[in-house]
Amino acid sequence: MKKNLFSLFALVCMALCLSGCGSDEPETTVTASATYQIDFSDDLIDVASVAVVYVADNGQVSIETVNPTTKQWLKRVSYTIKGKEKSTDFGFKVVYTLKGNELTDETYDLKADAKITATTPTSSRIFEESLMDANATKANKVAETVSRNSNKAFGVTVTKEGSIERNTGFTVSI
Numbered sequence: 001m002k003k004n005l006f007s008l009f010a011l012v013c014m015a016l017c018l019s020g021c022g023s024d025e026p027e028t029t030v031t032a033s034a035t036y037q038i039d040f041s042d043d044l045i046d047v048a049s050v051a052v053v054y055v056a057d058n059g060q061v062s063i064e065t066v067n068p069t070t071k072q073w074l075k076r077v078s079y080t081i082k083g084k085e086k087s088t089d090f091g092f093k094v095v096y097t098l099k100g101n102e103l104t105d106e107t108y109d110l111k112a113d114a115k116i117t118a119t120t121p122t123s124s125r126i127f128e129e130s131l132m133d134a135n136a137t138k139a140n141k142v143a144e145t146v147s148r149n150s151n152k153a154f155g156v157t158v159t160k161e162g163s164i165e166r167n168t169g170f171t172v173s174i
Helices: 002-019 041-047 139-149
Strands: 030-040 048-055 062-064 073-083 087-099 105-120 123-137 152-161 163-166
Touching: 030 048, 030 087, 030 152, 041 048, 041 105, 041 139, 048 073, 073 087, 073 152, 087 105, 087 139, 105 139, 105 152, 123 139, 123 152, 123 163
Parallel strands: none
Antiparallel strands: 030 073, 030 105, 048 062, 048 087, 087 152, 105 123, 152 163
């Protein structure tokens, strides 16, 4: 009987020792979100088609064509930073394609102003940037100006700790 009790006691002790090695604490997760907004001038929408390549929900990359009647692109996305991930990036790039219309005006005001509002449970920040600011562009320089400003990217990085910073090296491609 003593031998059976000792064996049972040894077995229970071994089970307790082995089960104590894992971590019972749940992994930390942080859900971050971003709202993208880009406003385009009438002249820019008149001379070019606009597409936006962006980081969508859950880090997926998507592309959308800007509706020329609204002259604005607006999108809200979110991402849950979990496990060993330390951060995530939000952002977009704007791609212009000349429409090939005959340019009848002497000058064109080509503007695209962008804003990213990034939010975590503990902080929120707004970042603004001019993606194209070419007022009074002569008709013979429109194609060059639009081409030079195409594919400009704008992004932010959000950390699990809640830090939100401008990401000057941000890139995105489809």
